[in-house]
Amino acid sequence: MKKEISNLVEISRYYGAQKDFTLGGGGNTSYKDRNFLYVKASGFSLATITEEGFAVLNRKDLAGIMTREYSRDSHQREHEVMSDLMNSLAEGSKKLRPSVEASLHDIIQYSYVVHMHPHLINALLCSNDVEMYIEDLFDDKVIYIPYTEPGYVLSKTVSEYIDKYRSRNGSDPNIIFLQNHGVFVGGDSTREIRQHYAYIMEKILSRIDSIIKIEPIDYQGPIDQVIKILSGLIHDRPHFKHEFNTLIAHFTRDIDSLSRVDKPFIPDEIVYCKAHPAIIPLAEGFSIVPESIEESIVSYQDKHGYDPKVILIEKGPVIALDKNEKSAELVLDVFQDAMKISFYSNFFGGPHFMTEEQIRFIENWEVEHYRRKISAGSS
Ligand SMILES: [Zn+2]
Structure with a gap:
């Protein structure tokens, strides 16, 4: 060589x-x-x-x-x-x-x-x-x-x-x-x-004052039940992976914080995670009810015309969906990368997302579709 x-x-x-x-x-x-x-x-x-x-x-x-x-x-x-x-x-x-x-x-x-x-x-x-x-x-x-x-x-x-x-x-x-x-x-x-x-x-x-310490958190909610309900709502019956840690908790703690990760930062994020996550809000008394899971997913599907790849539970974990374990793991990683972008952007004036028009262009972009297909198949 x-x-x-x-x-x-x-x-x-x-x-x-x-x-x-x-x-x-x-x-x-x-x-x-x-x-x-x-x-x-x-x-x-x-x-x-x-x-x-x-x-x-x-x-x-x-x-x-x-x-x-x-x-x-x-x-x-x-x-x-x-x-x-x-x-x-x-x-x-x-x-x-x-x-x-x-x-x-x-x-x-x-x-x-x-x-x-x-x-x-x-x-x-x-x-x-x-x-x-x-x-x-x-x-x-x-x-x-x-x-x-x-x-x-x-x-x-x-x-x-x-x-x-x-x-x-x-x-x-x-x-x-x-x-x-x-x-x-x-x-x-x-x-x-x-x-x-x-x-x-x-x-x-030199401009970042604090690095977020990412440590796993034991999620107390009924995650297995949630995933069971989700698999009845998602069309391709894909692989589910979930994760909860201090970084994720920082964003899922309330609806306002969730809005700091509900749009994409870069084109690659759309390729792996889709432009927007689905968000499941908690019902009164901080509980997860099947109705709100169904409502979130169905309204997401109606609005976008496809299934979400990332689902966020208020005060809870990120759930990633993809066709196999490895690709679901990558979705989790890419979405947490976006969370880090959002977190550290606060040292530079706060998060600036892609615009709707920029998002649409990427969503329609065939070249990227091809890459997604190839990289999912080869990894
Ligand atoms: Zn690039």
């Missing part, structure tokens, strides 16, 4: 293994030389990736994508772009599907790029005062880009920002912050990448 590729595998696994940095199939990494971009393929997890998990793309073809005219209809456009991305695959890589963020990796003129959605960084990027804090905390090696729909439009937008930065500074930014999404870090060595991430973390932690 080429030294550079083994470095890429190493840095991918390093961040992939840390739940504070990446969960499930989230995040992606790349290495580029003059002619080729090696970028994580869809459906692979960074934690366990090998050389075979990287799609090799022809950079000349990738550059062509950035100048081509595509359909104005966003779905049609993403379709066309994905097929051009597939056509840029080098011989031997044809069976892989490159990450939809491949073009973004190509634009950044550093050898290595590591893209993550860590909750501490997103606590800043999903907060009301994000711009003020970025200006306050970071030097001019970073750029900040307001929320842009993922896919081709994001690549174009980032490319414009980088061009401006280049003409001003004579180099590329090492750190690109994307509102309600995550960060792209570029460097010419993996050591540099680690240094940039350490720098970001240090700055963010």
Whole structure:
């Protein structure tokens, strides 16, 4: 294996293994030389990736994508772009599907790029005062880009920002912050990448006064009965997993606190957990009654047209539903990651969710559907 590729595998696994940095199939990494971009393929997890998990793309073809005219209809456009991305695959890589963020990796003129959605960084990027804090905390090696729909439009937008930065500074930014999404870090060595991430973390932690201690809590409510009732209401009869701890209790303690996690922060959260959780409020006397379980689920199904993947019980646990134990566990992890984003966003002006329009775009996005299918099947 080429030294550079083994470095890429190493840095991918390093961040992939840390739940504070990446969960499930989230995040992606790349290495580029003059002619080729090696970028994580869809459906692979960074934690366990090998050389075979990287799609090799022809950079000349990738550059062509950035100048081509595509359909104005966003779905049609993403379709066309994905097929051009597939056509840029080098011989031997044809069976892989490159990450939809491949073009973004190509634009950044550093050898290595590591893209993550860590909750501490997103606590800043999903907060009301994000711009003020970025200006306050970071030097001019970073750029900040307001929320842009993922896919081709994001690549174009980032490319414009980088061009401006280049003409001003004579180099590329090492750190690109994307509102309600995550960060792209570029460097010419993996050591540099680690240094940039350490720098970001240090700055963010300098503004966080207290770290929430997450400890399990024994839930006293009738959880088995609740799940029994739920399985009669959910269509696919999926796998249920539940968890209760100090972080969850912080949000389920009352309806007002629940409203700080009832909308998504980043597109990935929608992919794994759906845009909204279902909430089961307690009846009088703080009891759970079958009627309110039924009412919550049925009205959720009527409103959204699908089953929830996350159910929150007032003063109680999070219940995750998915087709098998492992994927239900991932739903639990991703939702608790969102809780952490919400919690720490309070140090930056409070939680800032995706808007209804942004949510709808992701819900309809076929590329993401594909990824969900693949990553559920492969994990
Ligand atoms: Zn991303």
